[in-house]
Amino acid sequence: MREEIKIAIFGLSLNVLDTIKQKVRLMYDDSLDVSWANIADPHLDILLVNDMFFSSPTIQNLVGAKKVPYLRLVNKNEKSGQIEGDKLYLPFIATDEIRNWFKDRYFDVPVSIKAVNIVNQISKNVDITKVIPELFNERNGNVQIFDGKGNIALASIRTQQVWPDVSRKIQGTDASLNYTYATMQMAQAVSVQQGVDLTSWLWDLLWYSDVVNEKHNSSNCYKLLDWPQPIHQNERQMIFKIAACFERGASIQQVAQKTDYSEAEINRFVSVGLLSQVLKKISADETKLVEKVEQSSGVLRGFFGKLRKKLGL
Template sequence: MKEEVKIAIFGLSLNVLENIKQKITSIYADSVELKWANIADPQLDILLVNDMFFGSPTIQSLVNGNRVPYLRLVNDSNKLGKIENDVLYLPLTLSDTIQDWFKQSYKNVPTLQASASTKTEQHKPVNVDYEKVLDEFLSGRNGNVQVFDSKGNIAIVNTNTEQVWMNAERRIAGTDQTINFTYATMQTMQSVTSQQGKDLRTWLWNLLWYSPVLDQDISSDVYFKLNVWPQPEMVQDRQNIFKIAACFERGASIKQVQKKLSLDKDIIERFVSVSLLCKAIVEIQEQDAKLKIADQRPEGSLRGFFGSLRSKLGL
């Protein structure tokens, strides 16, 4: 079996990207299987990144967390073909220095036959603070971002207009703790803006609904009020989701909703967890929970009826 090296290139135009790919391919012998990977690939071997995006949290987690060998790409015709420290100057020419760098980086890659397990262990997916990441999706200051996880690209998001363009090739409905983002290039945005994007909050709610691994532990006695109704895509859960939403719109606790609807506690907890991550629901005080007051009215009316009856009967 051929040895495998995975290389990701990020933040370049298509023309420059293809030119670099062709030249790098010529460096490696036929005994090596060269694969062009996404920056989210947990088994990434080499990273080439436009210097403009090098400071993004996503790239920094790869460089510092996974310790992937990398080069920052900078356009400078006066230094073309040179590597200085961690900077590769473009346009790319195959100097001895460049070929040596790629070959030395390749030598650190274990063969699939001998140590595939070692490679996996060295490049475990990095779990991020996904709550902070999700907050950034709802922050207009980030502009255009590319969302991904350890399984690949998920979507492109315009945080200003709150529009989403999903990756049509992705076959996974949910995500996990590796969800992250980096800033999208102008070319990436141009490839999708001619299409109609989806609503960001609707998309995010559905993405998280299919991501039970992100569910949070929530007390059954805490009260919440729903401010934004979900638009669930899943037909089998839609009726129950709307029933739960109607309860929390008035203000309620998980315990109350479970008692009122006789639903499994897990689905109610997931509803609250997903809604919290989407900023669609907020915690409130018990006295502001209208569902509780509504539930008590029949009991209070019944007590009043029997009290009036006792008075009339002289009891």
């Protein structure tokens, strides 16, 4: 009877994932079945995880509470094929060091004390400024978005659509925001329904989260790429006024002067806007903000009339 070892790989693009799977399989002889498992499998033997996502609560539970042997995958060409502590450097090369590590895990040889201690030393939060751009990377296809409080949504990166989890009652997210690749069955289950726009959905998710508020220089200039569509009526006027200024191209300082909103409020808009790709940074000579736009009631009335028509309000 053939024996089995269950391995999960988390947080890699599909082409890198397939390459690693092929090379790992070749390291074991034919007497052993290598089974590629989900990170939720209760009988997981080995976890390989993109270092970017190692701090997420889900992964920390696996390596901390459940003591699943793991390696953090780090891209570093000059160290390719090496293992240092709990880090495996990519591109993946099946060196003797790596072969021995995988075989030791099969024979239940304990991982080093150094690797175990690292789990207790790291931050429990990931850098979501590195996670969010992956939600716009078409190579990722269909992804399941989640955080420490549970599932958030399924997204199709290629079609830029999102299907929010209707059972989730929590607005916003936190620094545990993460994603994993969705199964074909999950994608097919929502394909008959119309999703919501990824950019608009992501803007709202981040706007109602305390985790996004990077400090930007007040002289930095930005231009609006897409209009946000805030959920709550009482915040729409502020958000639309700020967006209207950035539609022409403006600095944070200029928008503060034109709207009388604080630079902190505008800075928050910029932080969320850059991450959700509704805003881009421009040079000062590209700014075209009309002087004293807020002092002209006629301009404002005309602007809000056009805005209501554009957004169907």
